[in-house]
Amino acid sequence: MLVRGWRRNWQQRTKLERIDLYSRLTLSVLPWLFTLSWQLAPFDSDIRHAPLPIALGVALLLVSLVQCLLSNRNVRLSYAHYLGTAVLPRRRQLPPLVLLLVSLGLLATMAGVDGVTDSGLLVMTMNAPVAPAITQVLVTPVRTFLVQSLTVAALGVGVLAAVGVRGAALAGVVPTMLFGCVLTLIAVRPSAWSLAVMWQAEEARDLQARLAVAEERLRFGRDLHDVLGRNLAVIALKSELAVELAQRGRPEAVDQMIEVQRIARTSQQEVRDVVRGYREADLSTELAGARGVLSAAGIRCEVTGDVGDRLPAPVQSALGWVVREAATNVLRHGDPRHCTIRLRTSADEVVLLVENDGAAAADAGRDGSAGAGDGSGPGGSGLAGLRERLRVVDGSLDAGPAGDGTFRLIATIPLGPAAPPAGLGKPPAAREAPALQEERR
Template sequence: MTGWWARRSVAGKVELYTRWTFHLMAPVEVLAFGGAPLGSGGRSGLGTGGAVGLALWVLVHAVLCGVLASRALDHTTGTRPRPVRLAAVLAAATVLANLAVSGLWAAGVLTDASVVASVLVGTSVFTTGALVFCLDRVRHMAYAVAGAAVAAALPVTAFGHGAPEGLITLAAVLVGGGAYASACGFSFWLLGVVRELERSRDLKARLAVAEERLRFGRDLHDVMGRNLSVIALKSELAVRLARRGRPESVDQMVEVQRIAQESQREVREVVRGYREADLRVELEGARGVLDAAGIDCAVDAPALDLPAGAQSALGWVVREATTNVLRHGDARRCAITLRRAADAVLLTVENDGAAVRDGAGAPGRTGSGLAGLRERLGAVGGTLEAGFTDPQSFRVTARVPSSALRPVPPAARQEPTARQGPTARQEEETVA
């Protein structure tokens, strides 16, 4: 396929299917009920002109129902207000047409009862379905069906055709209109549920990001709050001692410097913990999140002894790829594979949700998330490939070479002392 269908979300697909289903009801109504007057023009007593007039009424009615269904669907999706006036016009036109057809039948102008029945019952049934589009409660939908049945049967009885004909018309509209209205109401309800589920999924992803930000903010507050309070108190004390010429002010400032250096170290640890990702934890988290979203997730990842840097980079690949599956596609299945090749470790995340709604992962475009993953993998000498394997599948492949998997000597893992700032002894010598 060209992507016209595949790039749509689940809600978009259901909306398109629902819209064109009810658009196709217009030609169905014209073919089913508009052809009856034309086929029996001579037998009905109307002649060619009258038969064409009835067929044109059915055509106009079908167009009104189609337009009303489209406007009501726009209201359901939030792009238009509820089409109350158009619904009133359709209902009034149907009632007036029922009166006219029944009057022509009573006056002897119409002599074929099958033509009268097809026009009366057919337009009334399709009117009920169109009116249901504009209603939210089942009770109101039932009122619409009952009202359409009465509007069709009452003119038949009032113009002297007898109670049996009126009851038959009433029953036909109740049965046919009730079935059609139920189908229309269920379709619109299903569309609303699907759209709500999609909004819930997007909200869940945003809440996960907000929760992570709150966690980072809370950890940073816990680390810095107490130390900054102590620094403020000791600085104030040092100022007072210095104004009095007391030598203890130097000791207080040395203590302030020590606490500041300790705070700097703790902040680096918080940021390092935030930036690092554990591969096993991320794999289990991806499986749980995707399963909760209704996506079949298969994880084939044997336990491998990898350095911390490689594990963190691959863990971020799993995290970002899982986020993309949830937010940028309509996947039903996702496969995560981790294997050791001859010269590298390969991590593959592939899903069948090729529908892309923004730049992340789109062919020919590079999202900021994928760019960030390439930077993380580049720090350990790895590479990242992402793209469509076919019109329905998107694959992300991360490769970490064997050279990055060798153990790092303990001395090489120590941070440079220059980043820790001057010691208290160095500061004293500088002041001296």
């Protein structure tokens, strides 16, 4: 049950969120891996089997484990500090520094009592700065980190020289400590940089989408202004003229009000035309748009079939809505890598098939009963809304898992003499009886 919950949580994450989680987990495991490798190995043959050296080795191991815990505690905030979304407080950087000094003191004590060989001393010296360096490399510039690493190496040389370490062992302290620091720098910094670039690209894409929506709203506002602005100004002027004529008892006031009524009805029809242009979906445009959007999202999209001019306008409009909703669901659910859109037209019917992989997490959201595909959202989106649109042109929709993590959507619309007239391609609200529309006016 727990594994299933982890798997569901993993599948619900976006690709970028998965990379982010993987990077954080890697940085959390890294200090433990080095500590259990470099700090435990000397106990076998490098640490002298006597009570004091063993006690000092165990103490050094415990200090290293505490360093790992502190490193794990600071990983998330350090990443946020590097990404510029938070600041790691200085009080959190102080305990790892203190423990590093304690580690150097324990190493010096072990060397002073001749409790460790030269090779074991160098291995444990190499591990000492790794855990605190993982945090430090994310919160300081590279040049500053290298200066700090040299300072720690020099401090280690001074402490060990003070207790009598000489020769190759002392000369090897600087390269081994620098190796641990540089290894951490190479492992952590590029990963954080790549993650920052990906998050910036994601934010730029979101910003671009918001700007596109804002631009579309402005265009819609300009269209309405162009349609209504002049007519409303004329209506206002003619209404004022009619009022003045009516106050004088002039019969021309009736003519002016008739003209106002005519202009108002014309404006109403022009507004309907503008809105209808936004509501109708062109199949060729939607196919091209779906391929472009899915390809931009890293999903290989294959579109086969020719629309041509053989399909009636209402049929193209209904299938255009199917393509639009299907492409939205492919992006919204699961983790697809490939999507196929096929259009097959015969003398009797037209069949649109949309099939994509990576649908393990999408079944619950696209089965027409839950999630985004339930058709309960505004505007009748989702599979329920598509079925309603297809029902207008006597079409049908079949959607569901097809096995092997594949989701398949099939829309079928009959053609030939039974094909619906052009007026049926509009939404149900636009197909009211003319008498009822006239009454509403």
